Amino acid sequence: MKVTDIKDPEYFHKVVDCQYACPAHTPVPEYIRLIAAGRYTEAYMINWESNVFPGVLGRTCDRPCEPACRRGRVEEEPVAICRLKRVAADNKDEVKHLMPQGPFTPNGKKIALIGGGPASLTVARDLAPLGYELHLFCEQKLGGGMMRSQIPSFRLPDTVLNEEVNYILDMGIHTHFNKFVGSLKEVVDGGYDAIFVGTGAPRGRDLPNLPGRKEGAANIHIGIEWLASVAFEHTSKIGKKVIVLGGGNTAMDCCRTSRRVGGEDVKVLVRSPFAEMKASPWEKEDAQHEDIPILDNHVPLSFVVEDGKLKGMMFEKVHPVYDENGKRQLLPTGEADVFIEADDVLLAIGQENSFPWIERDLGLEFDKWNMPVVDETTFQSTLKNVFFGGDSAFGPKNVITAVAHGHHAAVSIDLFCHEKNIMERPNPMTNLVSAKMGIHEWSYDSPVTIDLRFIVPQADKKLTLADRKKEVELGFDLETAFKEAQRCLNCDVQTVFTESRCIECDACMDVSPTNCITFTPNEEEDALRQHLLMPALNKTQDLYVSMDLPTGRVMVKDEDVCLHCGLCAERCPTSAWDMQKFLYNTTKAGK
Numbered sequence: 001m002k003v004t005d006i007k008d009p010e011y012f013h014k015v016v017d018c019q020y021a022c023p024a025h026t027p028v029p030e031y032i033r034l035i036a037a038g039r040y041t042e043a044y045m046i047n048w049e050s051n052v053f054p055g056v057l058g059r060t061c062d063r064p065c066e067p068a069c070r071r072g073r074v075e076e077e078p079v080a081i082c083r084l085k086r087v088a089a090d091n092k093d094e095v096k097h098l099m100p101q102g103p104f105t106p107n108g109k110k111i112a113l114i115g116g117g118p119a120s121l122t123v124a125r126d127l128a129p130l131g132y133e134l135h136l137f138c139e140q141k142l143g144g145g146m147m148r149s150q151i152p153s154f155r156l157p158d159t160v161l162n163e164e165v166n167y168i169l170d171m172g173i174h175t176h177f178n179k180f181v182g183s184l185k186e187v188v189d190g191g192y193d194a195i196f197v198g199t200g201a202p203r204g205r206d207l208p209n210l211p212g213r214k215e216g217a218a219n220i221h222i223g224i225e226w227l228a229s230v231a232f233e234h235t236s237k238i239g240k241k242v243i244v245l246g247g248g249n250t251a252m253d254c255c256r257t258s259r260r261v262g263g264e265d266v267k268v269l270v271r272s273p274f275a276e277m278k279a280s281p282w283e284k285e286d287a288q289h290e291d292i293p294i295l296d297n298h299v300p301l302s303f304v305v306e307d308g309k310l311k312g313m314m315f316e317k318v319h320p321v322y323d324e325n326g327k328r329q330l331l332p333t334g335e336a337d338v339f340i341e342a343d344d345v346l347l348a349i350g351q352e353n354s355f356p357w358i359e360r361d362l363g364l365e366f367d368k369w370n371m372p373v374v375d376e377t378t379f380q381s382t383l384k385n386v387f388f389g390g391d392s393a394f395g396p397k398n399v400i401t402a403v404a405h406g407h408h409a410a411v412s413i414d415l416f417c418h419e420k421n422i423m424e425r426p427n428p429m430t431n432l433v434s435a436k437m438g439i440h441e442w443s444y445d446s447p448v449t450i451d452l453r454f455i456v457p458q459a460d461k462k463l464t465l466a467d468r469k470k471e472v473e474l475g476f477d478l479e480t481a482f483k484e485a486q487r488c489l490n491c492d493v494q495t496v497f498t499e500s501r502c503i504e505c506d507a508c509m510d511v512s513p514t515n516c517i518t519f520t521p522n523e524e525e526d527a528l529r530q531h532l533l534m535p536a537l538n539k540t541q542d543l544y545v546s547m548d549l550p551t552g553r554v555m556v557k558d559e560d561v562c563l564h565c566g567l568c569a570e571r572c573p574t575s576a577w578d579m580q581k582f583l584y585n586t587t588k589a590g591k
């Protein structure tokens with residue numbers, strides 16, 4: 001194998017599994033160490049630099065970082081990365097003075113931001129300090145987009161959302177709330193140097209052809225529209241018996257909200273098996289904790305309406321059958337159809353993009369799914385000064401993905417407005433610094449704790465079900481937060497090997513608790529992976545291969561199983577191994 005180029009910023013980035021999995025590439029171990037040290041404000045700002053909404057995401061993130069967490073390879077549960085983010089947000093000091101302070105020197109460029117959600121707000125946050133005149137258009141009365149309209153207050157209090165949205169709006173953004181943009185052509189003709197579309201996926205899917213849909217329409221609601229009506233207090237009640245159709249996080253929000261506005265007998269019905277529902281495991285757990293049954297393998301057949309009034313729904317019971325390629329079919333079980341009573345039905349069966357306001361003669365191409373054709377790197381459309389991000393770019397995802405899109409789009413807009421090649425992306429900022437403080441001392445806690453994941457406490461169910469706005473999760477107290485933070489394996493503190501110092505004593509190989517280091521003759525990758533002390537079977541993670549050593553062998557380290565414990569560096573008699581902190585900050589506009 002070729003010698004590993006550790007100067008490539010993506011090499012060690014990939015080793016920091018949690019950060020690599022995060023769409024916004026938040027430096028997770030860095031802020032967790034700061035939390036363990038009680039430096040909550042600094043931990044918050046590390047988050048704010050990359051994910052923009054630490055308090056929001058510390059409560060609502062889909063947590064793509066956690067399945068990637070290295071702790072999950074040695075224990076059942078990963079580090080509670082998301083909930084530690086909330087610790088930083090809840091315990092920070094005043095931070096506004098640490099953020100860019102306007103007024104900023106104008107650069108003569110004017111940008112329109114359509115939609116007030118996380119993607120548009122991220123673009124605004126990145127471009128405002130560079131002197132852009134930013135105009136944000138939003139049909140809602142306040143900023144936040146789907147974070148405000150679709151995430152219930154018992155998960156995300158208004159105070160938290162308002163604070164973090166206002167950090168951005170207070171940078172001098174020109175806001176046009178209660179303003180629905182009905183024509184992209186009007187915006188294009190409005191003299192803007194660039195336009196960013198972050199309007200989300202605002203249309204919930206319906207079942208228009210299911211028998212009884214029209215007759216029962218008064219009591220059949222589109223889930224995301226109903227959640228928005230509750231959030232903006234246009235709706236304050238629902239029938240006692242409620243059916244929620246769907247298996248995603250929106251369905252979980254619908255059923256839990258229903259329990260708080262009058263629903264006494266609330267059921268979730270989903271076509272798929274329970275284990276294959278799209279909802280996050282913790283979202284399903286929270287719904288069940290609130291006495292909401294989830295009935296899987298039920299396919300809706302019809303709405304039952306009698307004398308013009310909805311009575312319930314009929315369902316066919318199915319079971320999954322998989323072919324040799326793992327493709328699933330839902331086949332009838334042969335059991336009798338099931339009738340379930342309902343006063344109201346909420347449809348949470350998916351969301352779609354809707355662009356009736358974009359004229360089709362502007363030069364902006366749409367694909368066969370009626371989605372705009374958008375470059376996945378630059379987020380530029382075929383109309384060169386129009387950019388997309390968030391759900392409006394590639395379909396429904398989540399808040400952290402929208403933030404990542406916003407960062408990328410802001411880079412593109414800045415390059416475009418300065419007539420530079422937007423395909424030539426600036427490099428991320430990286431840093432690699434020794435963590436050595438003495439012969440066997442490091443500037444981080446290197447012992448690997450054996451604590452299992454700590455549980456986030458919740459408020460009393462009787463109180464939370466009686467008050468739609470009362471937050472359910474209470475967050476970690478500081479003592480528990482410290483213990484949870486200590487579970488982090490510091491995957492960003494890298495093992496850096498210096499060949500010229502190595503005497504090939506093999507001491508590091510002997511002391512490694514996971515047999516991740518091997519001194520061996522070099523071979524092609526497939527053979528080399530098999531001939532290590534512990535065969536390296538996970539090809540998604542790289543091997544760290546040194547230059548040839550005096551004996552003709554090479555040092556090979558399997559990055560997949562290294563615990564970053566530092567024992568190799570402590571044991572090495574010549575300091576050929578060093579533990580070096582690696583910081584990776586994604587590229588921002590103007591950087």
